[in-house]
Amino acid sequence: MTATKDTDYDPGRDSSALDPAEDSALALALRPEIDSRDKSQSGFHLVHDGLSAFVARAVLVEEATVSLDLKYYIYSDDTSGRILTGLLLQAADRGVRVRLLVDDLGTRITNPWVLALDSHPKIQLRVFNPVEGRSGLRRGFEQLLNFGRINHRMHNKLLVCDGNVAITGGRNIADGYFSKAETEFLDVDVLAIGAVVQDASDIFDEYWNSEVAIPVTELAFADDNTCTLKELRERVEKYLKGERESEFSRALEKSDLAENLKEGEVAFHWGRATLFSDPPRKVIDRASVPVSEYPGYKLEKIIQQCKQQVRITNAYLIPGVPGVDLFSTLQGMDVQVDILTNGLATNDVAAVHGAYSRYRKPLLQAGVQLYELRPVAEQKQRLHWFKGSSRASLHAKTFVLDDDRAFVGSINLDSRSIIQNTEIGMLIENPEINRALNELFETWIAPDAAWQLSLDDRDHIHWTAQDDDGNSLEETKEPETHWWQRLQARLLSRLPIETQI
Template sequence: MTGDATHEFVRRLARSLALRWLALAFAASGTAGCASLPAPAGVEPSFAIPASAETLLGRLAKNSSPDPTLTGVRLLPTGPYALSTRIALAARAERTLDVQYYLLQNDATGRYLLRLMRDAAARGVRVRLLLDDMYTAGMDDMLIGLAAHPNIEVRLFNPFSAGRGHVLTRFAASALDFYRVNHRMHNKLFVADGAMAIVGGRNIADSYFTRDPNQNFADVDALLVGAVVEQLSSAFDDYWNSEFAIPLAYFAPTSTSAEERRRAFDDVTARDALPTEVVEEKTDVLGYGPIVEEMSDPRIGLIWGVASAWVDPTAKVWNCRPVPEGSTAPHLHTVRLRVEGLLRNARREVTLSSPYFVPAEDGMAIFGQGVREGVSYKVLTNSLAATDEPLVHWGYMRYRRRMLLMGMELYELSPTRASRDRGFGLFGSRTLGTLHAKTAVIDRSTVFIGSMNFDPRSDALNTEIGIVIESPQLAREMLRLMNLDKLQSSYRVRLSPEHGRLEWIGIDDFNEVVHNDEPDADFRTRMYLRLVAPFVSEGML
């Protein structure tokens, strides 16, 4: 094991053990109440500005729509296209940018997009940036510098009030408030001028846009135009104006002048100019060109259908609050329960993609009932070698044999196969791949795209967002993406006909290659699971 690999292994082990120890300590304390967040004085609510044909994006949205009740969708399956679409929206916004993410990394991509927000604000655009506070450690000064520019406000969701310099010190300082801070806002949403939005699985970092030299995520976003955008804007307002969204300045006060803070921000982000050509390929894997090329046309080409936005209520963070007698309202409309409803209503087939897939007994009951009724299931998830969360993969491993015995098809993304697969377009030849897309296709007609993983954390601890759209044409495009991934970049898992043992099957040059153990998994990952997994319950994954 190299020095860097050893350091990463120790870092991951220490972080996992520390967070699990804090969770166990909190549970053992017997404190079941919910601690309160501060209520800073003078924080005014604000609300989305409706789309208008007076803006470029508003005119494009209106001219492109065949019916105001419909939603138009353009899938964004490759990193460069997903990034160039965000850049195009930020550069052309004239009134508002509402940006909400679980993670905005302090790297070249993150700093560049922050600078684009600054540039938009300088044009008079109102910018509202809402970040979950989990991974903002060390970013306070830069974000304060951004917020010092006119027309920009930055809020942190469910923030840590102490130990802000490091993830571990944040949790350590919040040990008595662990129940609250262990709930995170996992939403990903980008809305420009109330007219166009991006929803999907991508956070903002180099690795989500194929710009990391070592490891990148395979993900899917959707550009949205039409009726569903208003729903998404309303959902943003709910989060922005909630008691959990606290202005950054409350936790990171500074004595420097606004001009000094702006200058510091400009200095930090000035070096992060992207290449002139963000998109090198003329078309993506679905045959689309960059969306920016259509923004000078009277309308843009989209797939249209009836869509709904599914968004967890912010009260999910306080799900320990007493529920009024006879009411289950806080639990009725979670994204997870709605997706489970889609699965229960399936009549022919379900194709799922989830990087972290732990069905639990509730999910197994849905699958079992569906199989008995003739529904076929295909699931694409990460292999042990591909996952960035081995403990969650351990949770999946506990159900793998049972799912195969039911007749479900399981595919596991291989980082080495994905790196070789230039035809799929998600990874370069020198990068390893990790699946991050959270999608579902039901009966070849209904599509879900969002931030929700099929695992206990997304079910109970994280807030999530997604859209569901009725469109056989969009379903065909999504299935094409998923089939490419399954066939070219993954192993199919099966039970050996002779011995009933697990086997991983890949096709190389039209020849079947059989592995009898977790392919590509290295020693440190296996050791990590042996050391940590025995101490982790499924509910902690």
């Protein structure tokens, strides 16, 4: 491997993380707390509301003085994506080296903003496991011909600022993850400092320098000269100026997190952290990767060791027979398993719900407490910032493990996450983070936010909840859905596609 730290960008060369910033405002603000701790420990701060999640990313980009490393499954060309793109460009203009790695299936790299961004001497852009055809028809043929390769995607989410701060979790870069869309994805991130940040940088380097991370300049584009760097700067300045008066920007200004981060006043809880990540070669040579290296396998082993409780928040729950057996075994050992997932009304993938629905009765029969999110969840929090309502959908992937550990990451409990995709997640050994995630779980399973499932004496599923006035609600079919949604999910549940979703 040839590591380069020069200012000139050679897209064909490997590169490594730069030394951490030492004299930046953010580094100086964080240093007293970091220096007072054991060097093997890390500090953690949970971010669960969408607005704060965007603020955290924006502040890290704005405060960077040395380097920014980002990798995301989805990086959208919407309000949040364009604001972040503008901030990345401004960071590069003041001398910050920016490396951006995106998945090709989740992020269509045809946006002229992004292409112009890569022409900046301080910005490097790579695409993970790309489909060769960029146009719709050619891309479709490539997907059919190379399905075995392109079916494996980089589902990771990670941002590392100056080698000093990292943020990871379930959120992509898109309005829906930051409380600015008709569908709001409920999610959780962890902001981390200390020892684990070096691990995050090492993982990013492994992905960046892998053979499946292709410089964007090596890919063919039909309109690769539609926006120059000069034009991009003008567009960014105009766009950011227009956004300053928007509801989203005003809400950002009212958030305390930005100032607290800059002043080093964010409350971090300290403990040991382990960052799990699939090796990038898993997408092209899965046979060469031992199952023991899969984050999902490691997480399963940790869950097996729990003695008191396991509380899971997971967007796509398809446990399969092994998962049902695991949770049944835990219940038999007096370890209470509680799970919150999406119902049909909040799931954005009908095929996933169809597959999940086959396992509800076995889970309930085993004693698992099962909850499904309602579309009205989190409305009070959103209306604190924005006018109008949105439909909630669960996207979080968190685990409360006994009373002293927690896990936050990108891993869904389905075959796609465990076997097909590459994922990332952080095991946190800290009772305060454990309690915070447990309290969030309680909030999200409250009767006005989620349906609780149970079985009657004939093994039929019942859903119970409460309305805004505290009145009891009960359903005997998928709540808050239309007949055609239920029919579609029922038909899809019969298809043998469980390993692909």
